[in-house]
Amino acid sequence: MEVTANMPKPVVGAAPALPSVLDRYFAAAEEKRLVDEKLSTLRQALVSEGLQQIAQCIERYQLTAEDLKEVMPPQAPSNSFQKVGSTTRRSYRDPTTGKIWNGHGKRPSWLLEHGPDACLIT
Incomplete structure (x- = not known):
């Protein structure tokens, strides 16, 4: 250098x-x-x-x-892949148009307008 x-x-x-x-x-x-x-x-x-x-x-x-x-x-379950909690997904139907939302994506405005209890399918 x-x-x-x-x-x-x-x-x-x-x-x-x-x-x-x-x-x-x-x-x-x-x-x-x-x-x-x-x-x-x-x-x-x-x-x-x-x-x-x-x-x-x-x-x-x-x-x-x-x-x-x-x-x-009590011992924990031996199956480490055992799911905990609910395995069912709730679905909602718009009472005016019949459109269904299953919880994926953005929450639709009609669900907020009518309320989740009024639109619940399952």
Whole structure:
């Protein structure tokens, strides 16, 4: 690289440059990784300690699986694709023209004029 007169010359004794945003981002990401690692280790220790206490209670009180079922919350459905809520879609008919709107697209003005209860089909 050729030095020209237009290039700035380094200033002797100048303050060091502040870290760039990218440098600060990487430093914060490393801090986060360390904190996440510490949390994971603490959680593993907590779970291990909890399981030991549970095992002691089961042994001390001679609990069975049936005893535990009474106090455990019900399990979620095994099918993760199971739909929750209503699967039917409501349709509306304009009483004057007979046009139908099934909920897709912009709400028609006739639905606002007549009210949804008066136009409901299903």
